[in-house]
Amino acid sequence: MSDTNNFSLFNPSSEHKALREMILDFVKKELEPQALEFDKKEEFNLELFRKLGQLGLLGLLIKEEDLGGSNMDLTAMIISHEELSSSDPGFCLAYLAHSVLCGYNIYRNANEDQKKKFLPGLSSGEKIGAMAMSEPDCGTDALAMKTHAIKKDSHYILNGRKMWITNGCIDNNKQACDYVLVYAKTGEKISSFIVEKSFKGFSVGQKIGDKLGMRASNTAELVFENCEVPKSHLIGEEGDSLIHMMQNLEVERLALAGMSLGIAKRCLEIMNKYSLERQSFKKSIRSFGQIQKYLAKSYAEYQSIRSYIYNTARQMKLEPSKNHRLDCDAVKLLAGELGKVIADRAIQVLGGYGYVGEYVVERLWRDAKLLEIGGGTNEALEKNITKELENL
Numbered sequence: 001m002s003d004t005n006n007f008s009l010f011n012p013s014s015e016h017k018a019l020r021e022m023i024l025d026f027v028k029k030e031l032e033p034q035a036l037e038f039d040k041k042e043e044f045n046l047e048l049f050r051k052l053g054q055l056g057l058l059g060l061l062i063k064e065e066d067l068g069g070s071n072m073d074l075t076a077m078i079i080s081h082e083e084l085s086s087s088d089p090g091f092c093l094a095y096l097a098h099s100v101l102c103g104y105n106i107y108r109n110a111n112e113d114q115k116k117k118f119l120p121g122l123s124s125g126e127k128i129g130a131m132a133m134s135e136p137d138c139g140t141d142a143l144a145m146k147t148h149a150i151k152k153d154s155h156y157i158l159n160g161r162k163m164w165i166t167n168g169c170i171d172n173n174k175q176a177c178d179y180v181l182v183y184a185k186t187g188e189k190i191s192s193f194i195v196e197k198s199f200k201g202f203s204v205g206q207k208i209g210d211k212l213g214m215r216a217s218n219t220a221e222l223v224f225e226n227c228e229v230p231k232s233h234l235i236g237e238e239g240d241s242l243i244h245m246m247q248n249l250e251v252e253r254l255a256l257a258g259m260s261l262g263i264a265k266r267c268l269e270i271m272n273k274y275s276l277e278r279q280s281f282k283k284s285i286r287s288f289g290q291i292q293k294y295l296a297k298s299y300a301e302y303q304s305i306r307s308y309i310y311n312t313a314r315q316m317k318l319e320p321s322k323n324h325r326l327d328c329d330a331v332k333l334l335a336g337e338l339g340k341v342i343a344d345r346a347i348q349v350l351g352g353y354g355y356v357g358e359y360v361v362e363r364l365w366r367d368a369k370l371l372e373i374g375g376g377t378n379e380a381l382e383k384n385i386t387k388e389l390e391n392l
């Protein structure tokens with residue numbers, strides 16, 4: 001029962017609190033110890049990823065138990081992204097692509113047979129999922145996509161290339177993930193399909209290496225060459241998926257904002273602790289006004305974006321039929337910028353130590369940059385927000 005006097009925006013129920021504690025325990029014991037190693041190796045820790053299934057995190061937003069769901073809400077989604085990302089944003093990005101971009105998209109838009117076929121494996125972690133929208137020649141301008149599907153007998157024939165696909169491959173041998181939710185043109189309209197890794201004509205073009213950050217997640221180019229997709233793998237009706245894409249982008253942006261929040265939180269903790277211990281000119285560096293400015297501004301900005309993100313998740317729950325595009329765009333824009341700025345300040349407070357991997361903040365700073373690009377660039381969000389504001 002909720003007690004309004006004790007209401008917490010960040011842990012609104014005992015289930016949310018327990019979820020956060022469980023993830024913090026996982027982070028401390030399993031995620032943090034491997035984070036720097038997998039960043040350096042530029043590898044995806046598949047074995048550890050599958051454990052998220054045992055913890056109930058992969059089907060977090062799915063209601064039904066028989067589909068592997070944990071029946072939680074968007075606040076829980078923020079909690080999981082915030083806490084995982086506070087330790088290992090790359091690993092968390094793989095989690096987002098699998099659970100939100102692929103699994104939750106299927107859950108919201110697929111038919112019952114498709115849900116029964118694909119979701120239990122995705123929720124348990126036995127199968128790995130991805131979502132493919134971006135292409136070599138277009139990202140922001142998603143509607144310019146060239147990938148297309150043509151109906152032929154009992155199949156669609158899919159042709160095109162998809163670029164930057166998180167989880168597109170799961171190892172260095174370019175082994176494809178199990179299921180990719182692919183957006184493609186059918187005539188002038190957008191449809192989406194679930195492509196299985198065994199489908200003829202589907203392959204991984206390349207594992208994209210040498211990334212600045214998010215190195216613990218795999219990013220791949222995917223190739224579809226006369227790929228035969230059974231009609232049973234079309235999601236919804238043909239031409240229906242622009243709305244699926246737009247709705248999923250809202251949730252994606254909220255989750256990405258949660259990731260930036262996790263980065264900001266960790267960087268604030270690290271710079272705060274460091275400045276308590278570090279001396280310069282026989283004084284604590286905390287006594288210097290410039291260091292105080294870094295700490296104070298980071299705290300104030302972290303708290304304000306934290307409230308905005310959790311409040312947006314709460315509003316989405318209270319008004320599920322309303323379109324929440326404006327605030328999902330706005331939280332991602334603001335959190336993306338603040339995550340990077342606060343990570344940058346943390347490096348500055350740590351001086352030379354901030355510049356090396358062992359002290360964590362350099363990795364978080366590199367990871368934070370992606371959150372100004374992926375899932376909608378800052379510039380695209382600014383345009384969207386301005387347009388949405390016309391309707392206020």
Ligand SMILES: Cc1cc2nc3c(=O)[nH]c(=O)nc-3n(C[C@H](O)[C@H](O)[C@H](O)COP(=O)(O)OP(=O)(O)OC[C@H]3O[C@@H](n4cnc5c(N)ncnc54)[C@H](O)[C@@H]3O)c2cc1C
Pocket residue numbers: 097130131132133134137138139140141163164165166167211214219370373374375376377378379380383
């Ligand atoms: C590590 C990583 C993981 C990713 N994971 C996925 C994934 O799982 N699935 C997926 O589908 N995609 C994924 N992406 C792709 C990502 O969403 C795109 O990179 C992003 O949407 C930007 O598209 P683009 O790279 O083609 O840049 P472009 O769209 O070409 O943009 C280039 C520049 O032009 C600006 N610009 C473009 N149009 C406008 C405009 N109208 N007004 C003002 N400025 C504009 C942009 O803001 C940007 O600064 C991933 C990318 C990376 C790097």
